[in-house]
Amino acid sequence: MRGAGSTPYRLGRGCTRLWLVPFEAIFGQAAAVGTLEQMLRAGRVHHALRFEGIEGVGKEMAAMAFAQALVCTAGNPTGCGGCSACERAVTMGEGVPSVPLHPDVIFVERGLYPPEVLGRTRPEAQELSVDQIRTVVLERAAFPPHEGKARIYIVRRAEELSISAANALLKTLEEPGRNTYFVLLVSRPARLLSTIRSRTLRVRFAPLGDDVLRKILASHGISSEEVERVIPLCAGSATAALELADAHASEQREAFVRQALEALQSKDSAAALAFADSQGRDKAVVRLHLGALAVHFARQAREAVLRQELSARQFALRHELVLQAISDVERNASPVLAIENMMLRLRAETG
Numbered sequence: 001m002r003g004a005g006s007t008p009y010r011l012g013r014g015c016t017r018l019w020l021v022p023f024e025a026i027f028g029q030a031a032a033v034g035t036l037e038q039m040l041r042a043g044r045v046h047h048a049l050r051f052e053g054i055e056g057v058g059k060e061m062a063a064m065a066f067a068q069a070l071v072c073t074a075g076n077p078t079g080c081g082g083c084s085a086c087e088r089a090v091t092m093g094e095g096v097p098s099v100p101l102h103p104d105v106i107f108v109e110r111g112l113y114p115p116e117v118l119g120r121t122r123p124e125a126q127e128l129s130v131d132q133i134r135t136v137v138l139e140r141a142a143f144p145p146h147e148g149k150a151r152i153y154i155v156r157r158a159e160e161l162s163i164s165a166a167n168a169l170l171k172t173l174e175e176p177g178r179n180t181y182f183v184l185l186v187s188r189p190a191r192l193l194s195t196i197r198s199r200t201l202r203v204r205f206a207p208l209g210d211d212v213l214r215k216i217l218a219s220h221g222i223s224s225e226e227v228e229r230v231i232p233l234c235a236g237s238a239t240a241a242l243e244l245a246d247a248h249a250s251e252q253r254e255a256f257v258r259q260a261l262e263a264l265q266s267k268d269s270a271a272a273l274a275f276a277d278s279q280g281r282d283k284a285v286v287r288l289h290l291g292a293l294a295v296h297f298a299r300q301a302r303e304a305v306l307r308q309e310l311s312a313r314q315f316a317l318r319h320e321l322v323l324q325a326i327s328d329v330e331r332n333a334s335p336v337l338a339i340e341n342m343m344l345r346l347r348a349e350t351g
Protein backbone atom coordinates (compact mmCIF):
# COMPACT_ATOMS: atom_id res chain seq x y z
CA MET A 1 0.00 0.00 0.00
CA ARG A 2 1.04 3.57 -0.52
CA GLY A 3 2.21 4.77 2.88
CA ALA A 4 1.68 8.13 4.51
CA GLY A 5 4.48 10.59 3.88
CA SER A 6 4.79 9.75 0.23
CA THR A 7 3.66 11.35 -2.98
CA PRO A 8 2.36 9.62 -6.07
CA TYR A 9 4.42 9.68 -9.21
CA ARG A 10 3.76 12.76 -11.32
CA LEU A 11 4.07 13.52 -14.99
CA GLY A 12 5.65 16.91 -15.47
CA ARG A 13 5.24 20.13 -13.56
CA GLY A 14 1.93 21.25 -12.11
CA CYS A 15 0.06 18.26 -13.44
CA THR A 16 -2.69 16.25 -11.84
CA ARG A 17 -1.95 13.07 -10.02
CA LEU A 18 -1.34 10.10 -12.20
CA TRP A 19 -1.62 6.62 -10.83
CA LEU A 20 0.27 4.29 -13.10
CA VAL A 21 -1.07 1.02 -14.33
CA PRO A 22 1.87 -0.75 -15.96
CA PHE A 23 2.14 0.09 -19.64
CA GLU A 24 -1.60 0.67 -20.11
CA ALA A 25 -1.16 4.27 -18.92
CA ILE A 26 1.30 5.04 -21.70
CA PHE A 27 -0.44 6.56 -24.69
CA GLY A 28 0.79 6.60 -28.25
CA GLN A 29 3.88 4.39 -27.91
CA ALA A 30 2.54 1.06 -29.12
CA ALA A 31 5.78 0.02 -30.82
CA ALA A 32 8.06 0.77 -27.88
CA VAL A 33 5.67 -0.69 -25.32
CA GLY A 34 5.15 -3.77 -27.52
CA THR A 35 8.91 -4.37 -27.68
CA LEU A 36 9.23 -4.11 -23.89
CA GLU A 37 6.25 -6.32 -23.16
CA GLN A 38 7.52 -8.94 -25.58
CA MET A 39 10.91 -9.05 -23.81
CA LEU A 40 9.24 -9.33 -20.42
CA ARG A 41 6.82 -12.07 -21.47
CA ALA A 42 9.58 -14.06 -23.13
CA GLY A 43 11.75 -13.68 -20.04
CA ARG A 44 14.55 -12.33 -22.24
CA VAL A 45 15.09 -8.82 -21.03
CA HIS A 46 18.13 -6.98 -22.35
CA HIS A 47 20.13 -5.76 -19.36
CA ALA A 48 20.94 -2.33 -20.79
CA LEU A 49 18.28 -0.47 -22.73
CA ARG A 50 18.24 3.09 -23.89
CA PHE A 51 14.93 4.84 -24.50
CA GLU A 52 15.41 7.44 -27.22
CA GLY A 53 12.94 10.18 -28.07
CA ILE A 54 12.27 13.88 -27.48
CA GLU A 55 11.29 15.12 -24.01
CA GLY A 56 7.75 14.47 -22.89
CA VAL A 57 6.68 11.47 -24.96
CA GLY A 58 6.49 8.83 -22.21
CA LYS A 59 10.05 7.50 -21.90
CA GLU A 60 10.16 7.90 -18.15
CA MET A 61 6.65 6.53 -17.67
CA ALA A 62 7.66 3.50 -19.71
CA ALA A 63 10.83 3.11 -17.62
CA MET A 64 8.72 3.19 -14.46
CA ALA A 65 6.28 0.62 -15.86
CA PHE A 66 9.26 -1.50 -16.90
CA ALA A 67 10.69 -1.22 -13.36
CA GLN A 68 7.34 -2.33 -11.94
CA ALA A 69 7.34 -5.36 -14.23
CA LEU A 70 10.85 -6.32 -13.07
CA VAL A 71 10.21 -5.99 -9.33
CA CYS A 72 6.55 -7.17 -9.30
CA THR A 73 6.04 -10.01 -6.86
CA ALA A 74 2.55 -11.01 -8.08
CA GLY A 75 3.86 -13.23 -10.84
CA ASN A 76 2.73 -10.98 -13.67
CA PRO A 77 5.57 -10.71 -16.21
CA THR A 78 4.51 -7.20 -17.29
CA GLY A 79 3.77 -5.99 -13.75
CA CYS A 80 0.45 -6.09 -11.91
CA GLY A 81 0.53 -2.46 -10.76
CA GLY A 82 -1.17 -3.38 -7.50
CA CYS A 83 1.25 -5.36 -5.33
CA SER A 84 3.38 -3.62 -2.73
CA ALA A 85 6.50 -3.83 -4.91
CA CYS A 86 4.69 -2.31 -7.92
CA GLU A 87 3.28 0.53 -5.83
CA ARG A 88 6.56 1.35 -4.11
CA ALA A 89 8.37 1.33 -7.46
CA VAL A 90 6.34 4.34 -8.64
CA THR A 91 5.81 6.16 -5.33
CA MET A 92 8.31 8.82 -4.42
CA GLY A 93 9.35 9.15 -0.80
CA GLU A 94 9.17 12.55 0.81
CA GLY A 95 12.26 14.63 1.20
CA VAL A 96 15.42 15.06 -0.82
CA PRO A 97 16.26 13.44 -3.12
CA SER A 98 12.89 12.47 -4.54
CA VAL A 99 13.36 8.77 -5.30
CA PRO A 100 11.10 5.71 -5.31
CA LEU A 101 10.28 4.00 -2.02
CA HIS A 102 11.35 0.69 -3.54
CA PRO A 103 15.07 0.27 -2.75
CA ASP A 104 15.77 -1.59 -5.99
CA VAL A 105 14.40 1.12 -8.30
CA ILE A 106 17.22 3.63 -8.44
CA PHE A 107 17.31 6.98 -10.18
CA VAL A 108 20.55 8.34 -11.59
CA GLU A 109 20.42 11.96 -12.69
CA ARG A 110 22.67 15.00 -12.72
CA GLY A 111 21.96 17.10 -9.65
CA LEU A 112 19.48 14.68 -8.05
CA TYR A 113 21.61 13.84 -5.01
CA PRO A 114 23.05 16.46 -2.66
CA PRO A 115 26.84 16.90 -3.15
CA GLU A 116 27.65 15.55 0.34
CA VAL A 117 25.91 12.26 -0.44
CA LEU A 118 28.22 11.87 -3.44
CA GLY A 119 31.33 12.88 -1.49
CA ARG A 120 31.58 16.12 -3.46
CA THR A 121 32.06 19.69 -2.34
CA ARG A 122 30.13 21.22 -5.25
CA PRO A 123 26.85 20.38 -7.02
CA GLU A 124 27.00 18.65 -10.39
CA ALA A 125 26.55 21.74 -12.53
CA GLN A 126 27.04 20.52 -16.09
CA GLU A 127 27.55 16.78 -16.07
CA LEU A 128 26.45 13.62 -14.36
CA SER A 129 29.61 12.96 -12.36
CA VAL A 130 31.78 9.91 -11.83
CA ASP A 131 31.12 10.44 -8.10
CA GLN A 132 27.43 9.69 -8.62
CA ILE A 133 28.20 6.61 -10.71
CA ARG A 134 30.53 5.31 -7.98
CA THR A 135 28.22 6.09 -5.06
CA VAL A 136 24.79 5.43 -6.47
CA VAL A 137 25.51 2.72 -9.05
CA LEU A 138 28.76 0.81 -8.47
CA GLU A 139 28.68 0.53 -4.68
CA ARG A 140 25.22 -1.03 -4.79
CA ALA A 141 25.91 -3.16 -7.84
CA ALA A 142 28.38 -5.18 -5.75
CA PHE A 143 25.46 -6.55 -3.73
CA PRO A 144 22.35 -8.48 -4.80
CA PRO A 145 19.04 -6.57 -5.02
CA HIS A 146 17.60 -5.65 -1.60
CA GLU A 147 14.35 -7.48 -2.14
CA GLY A 148 15.86 -10.23 -4.21
CA LYS A 149 13.89 -9.99 -7.43
CA ALA A 150 15.65 -7.39 -9.58
CA ARG A 151 17.39 -4.07 -9.43
CA ILE A 152 16.88 -1.38 -12.04
CA TYR A 153 18.83 1.80 -12.57
CA ILE A 154 16.99 4.53 -14.47
CA VAL A 155 19.44 7.09 -15.83
CA ARG A 156 17.69 10.35 -16.70
CA ARG A 157 19.30 12.44 -19.45
CA ALA A 158 22.06 9.89 -19.98
CA GLU A 159 23.61 12.23 -22.55
CA GLU A 160 24.83 14.26 -19.57
CA LEU A 161 27.19 11.51 -18.37
CA SER A 162 30.72 12.91 -18.14
CA ILE A 163 33.45 11.00 -19.94
CA SER A 164 34.88 9.73 -16.66
CA ALA A 165 31.40 8.77 -15.44
CA ALA A 166 30.77 6.85 -18.66
CA ASN A 167 34.13 5.11 -18.39
CA ALA A 168 33.42 4.09 -14.82
CA LEU A 169 30.04 2.72 -15.91
CA LEU A 170 31.11 0.73 -18.99
CA LYS A 171 32.08 -2.53 -17.35
CA THR A 172 28.94 -2.72 -15.22
CA LEU A 173 26.84 -1.76 -18.22
CA GLU A 174 28.32 -4.71 -20.14
CA GLU A 175 28.05 -7.22 -17.32
CA PRO A 176 25.70 -5.84 -14.73
CA GLY A 177 25.40 -8.97 -12.64
CA ARG A 178 22.36 -11.13 -12.06
CA ASN A 179 18.97 -9.44 -12.15
CA THR A 180 20.41 -5.98 -12.60
CA TYR A 181 19.09 -3.77 -15.38
CA PHE A 182 19.76 -0.34 -16.80
CA VAL A 183 17.39 1.96 -18.63
CA LEU A 184 19.03 5.06 -20.04
CA LEU A 185 16.69 7.90 -21.00
CA VAL A 186 18.05 9.96 -23.88
CA SER A 187 16.36 12.93 -25.53
CA ARG A 188 19.40 14.28 -27.39
CA PRO A 189 20.96 11.12 -28.83
CA ALA A 190 23.63 12.99 -30.80
CA ARG A 191 25.21 14.00 -27.49
CA LEU A 192 25.36 10.50 -26.05
CA LEU A 193 28.89 9.09 -25.80
CA SER A 194 29.44 6.40 -28.41
CA THR A 195 30.89 3.99 -25.83
CA ILE A 196 27.54 4.07 -24.04
CA ARG A 197 25.54 3.89 -27.26
CA SER A 198 27.36 0.75 -28.40
CA ARG A 199 26.64 -1.06 -25.13
CA THR A 200 22.91 -0.36 -24.98
CA LEU A 201 19.93 -1.54 -26.99
CA ARG A 202 17.79 1.24 -28.41
CA VAL A 203 14.03 1.45 -27.94
CA ARG A 204 12.60 4.34 -29.96
CA PHE A 205 9.88 6.65 -28.67
CA ALA A 206 8.19 8.66 -31.41
CA PRO A 207 6.73 12.17 -31.02
CA LEU A 208 3.09 11.91 -29.96
CA GLY A 209 0.30 12.25 -32.51
CA ASP A 210 -2.37 14.94 -32.19
CA ASP A 211 -5.08 12.53 -31.05
CA VAL A 212 -2.87 11.14 -28.30
CA LEU A 213 -2.02 14.69 -27.19
CA ARG A 214 -5.72 15.59 -27.13
CA LYS A 215 -6.40 12.62 -24.87
CA ILE A 216 -3.52 13.44 -22.50
CA LEU A 217 -4.34 17.16 -22.29
CA ALA A 218 -8.04 16.50 -21.76
CA SER A 219 -7.15 14.12 -18.91
CA HIS A 220 -5.36 17.06 -17.29
CA GLY A 221 -8.52 19.17 -17.42
CA ILE A 222 -7.36 21.46 -20.22
CA SER A 223 -10.17 22.98 -22.28
CA SER A 224 -10.56 21.79 -25.86
CA GLU A 225 -10.02 25.33 -27.13
CA GLU A 226 -6.70 25.52 -25.29
CA VAL A 227 -5.77 22.02 -26.47
CA GLU A 228 -6.15 23.08 -30.12
CA ARG A 229 -4.08 26.20 -29.45
CA VAL A 230 -1.09 24.35 -27.95
CA ILE A 231 -0.97 21.22 -30.12
CA PRO A 232 0.65 22.93 -33.14
CA LEU A 233 3.25 24.51 -30.82
CA CYS A 234 4.41 21.48 -28.85
CA ALA A 235 6.13 19.31 -31.51
CA GLY A 236 4.57 16.11 -30.25
CA SER A 237 5.69 16.50 -26.63
CA ALA A 238 3.06 16.17 -23.90
CA THR A 239 5.32 17.91 -21.39
CA ALA A 240 5.78 20.90 -23.71
CA ALA A 241 2.01 21.05 -24.34
CA LEU A 242 1.23 20.98 -20.61
CA GLU A 243 3.79 23.67 -19.92
CA LEU A 244 2.43 25.87 -22.70
CA ALA A 245 -1.12 25.45 -21.42
CA ASP A 246 0.10 26.19 -17.89
CA ALA A 247 1.96 29.33 -18.91
CA HIS A 248 -1.03 30.58 -20.87
CA ALA A 249 -3.38 29.95 -17.93
CA SER A 250 -1.14 31.84 -15.53
CA GLU A 251 -0.85 34.76 -17.99
CA GLN A 252 -4.63 34.90 -18.15
CA ARG A 253 -4.93 34.90 -14.37
CA GLU A 254 -2.46 37.78 -14.14
CA ALA A 255 -4.37 39.71 -16.81
CA PHE A 256 -7.62 39.21 -14.89
CA VAL A 257 -6.12 40.64 -11.70
CA ARG A 258 -4.54 43.58 -13.54
CA GLN A 259 -7.76 44.47 -15.37
CA ALA A 260 -9.89 44.14 -12.22
CA LEU A 261 -7.60 46.55 -10.35
CA GLU A 262 -7.66 49.02 -13.25
CA ALA A 263 -11.44 48.89 -13.41
CA LEU A 264 -11.67 49.52 -9.66
CA GLN A 265 -9.56 52.64 -10.01
CA SER A 266 -11.74 54.09 -12.74
CA LYS A 267 -13.93 57.10 -11.82
CA ASP A 268 -17.30 55.71 -12.78
CA SER A 269 -18.73 52.24 -12.34
CA ALA A 270 -19.08 51.61 -16.10
CA ALA A 271 -15.52 50.23 -16.25
CA ALA A 272 -16.28 47.74 -13.46
CA LEU A 273 -19.44 46.56 -15.23
CA ALA A 274 -17.69 46.34 -18.58
CA PHE A 275 -14.94 44.28 -16.96
CA ALA A 276 -17.50 41.87 -15.48
CA ASP A 277 -19.28 41.58 -18.80
CA SER A 278 -16.06 40.83 -20.68
CA GLN A 279 -15.43 37.67 -18.63
CA GLY A 280 -15.95 34.18 -20.01
CA ARG A 281 -18.78 31.97 -18.82
CA ASP A 282 -16.62 29.01 -17.84
CA LYS A 283 -17.13 28.69 -14.09
CA ALA A 284 -13.97 26.71 -13.42
CA VAL A 285 -11.88 29.35 -15.17
CA VAL A 286 -13.70 32.25 -13.45
CA ARG A 287 -13.14 30.55 -10.12
CA LEU A 288 -9.39 30.27 -10.76
CA HIS A 289 -9.22 33.92 -11.82
CA LEU A 290 -11.11 35.07 -8.73
CA GLY A 291 -8.78 32.93 -6.64
CA ALA A 292 -5.81 34.85 -8.06
CA LEU A 293 -7.50 38.15 -7.16
CA ALA A 294 -8.18 36.88 -3.62
CA VAL A 295 -4.51 35.93 -3.27
CA HIS A 296 -3.53 39.41 -4.47
CA PHE A 297 -5.62 41.14 -1.76
CA ALA A 298 -4.54 38.66 0.93
CA ARG A 299 -0.91 39.42 0.09
CA GLN A 300 -1.52 43.17 0.24
CA ALA A 301 -3.27 42.79 3.59
CA ARG A 302 -0.35 40.80 4.98
CA GLU A 303 2.17 43.36 3.75
CA ALA A 304 0.14 46.20 5.25
CA VAL A 305 0.01 44.36 8.58
CA LEU A 306 3.78 43.98 8.52
CA ARG A 307 4.13 47.71 7.87
CA GLN A 308 1.50 48.35 10.59
CA GLU A 309 -0.64 50.33 8.16
CA LEU A 310 -4.33 50.98 8.60
CA SER A 311 -5.00 49.85 5.03
CA ALA A 312 -4.55 46.24 6.23
CA ARG A 313 -8.21 46.17 7.24
CA GLN A 314 -9.29 47.50 3.88
CA PHE A 315 -7.35 44.82 1.99
CA ALA A 316 -8.72 42.14 4.28
CA LEU A 317 -12.22 43.36 3.47
CA ARG A 318 -11.51 43.25 -0.27
CA HIS A 319 -10.21 39.73 0.17
CA GLU A 320 -13.48 38.78 1.90
CA LEU A 321 -15.54 40.24 -0.95
CA VAL A 322 -13.63 38.19 -3.52
CA LEU A 323 -14.11 35.03 -1.45
CA GLN A 324 -17.82 35.84 -1.36
CA ALA A 325 -17.86 36.04 -5.17
CA ILE A 326 -16.09 32.67 -5.40
CA SER A 327 -18.68 31.12 -3.14
CA ASP A 328 -21.45 32.72 -5.27
CA VAL A 329 -19.99 31.12 -8.38
CA GLU A 330 -19.75 27.80 -6.58
CA ARG A 331 -23.38 28.16 -5.54
CA ASN A 332 -24.32 28.45 -9.18
CA ALA A 333 -24.63 32.21 -9.60
CA SER A 334 -23.88 33.43 -13.10
CA PRO A 335 -20.15 34.25 -13.24
CA VAL A 336 -20.83 37.62 -14.87
CA LEU A 337 -23.35 38.62 -12.17
CA ALA A 338 -21.08 37.40 -9.39
CA ILE A 339 -18.16 39.45 -10.73
CA GLU A 340 -20.40 42.47 -11.36
CA ASN A 341 -21.71 42.32 -7.80
CA MET A 342 -18.21 41.91 -6.43
CA MET A 343 -16.84 44.84 -8.44
CA LEU A 344 -19.63 47.17 -7.30
CA ARG A 345 -19.16 46.21 -3.65
CA LEU A 346 -15.39 46.56 -3.93
CA ARG A 347 -15.90 50.07 -5.33
CA ALA A 348 -18.36 50.97 -2.60
CA GLU A 349 -16.09 49.65 0.16
CA THR A 350 -12.94 51.21 -1.11
CA GLY A 351 -14.11 54.32 -2.92
Ligand SMILES: [Zn+2]
Nearest residue numbers: 072080083086
Ligand atom coordinates in the same frame (compact mmCIF):
# COMPACT_ATOMS: atom_id res chain seq x y z
ZN1 LIG B 1 3.01 -6.15 -8.94
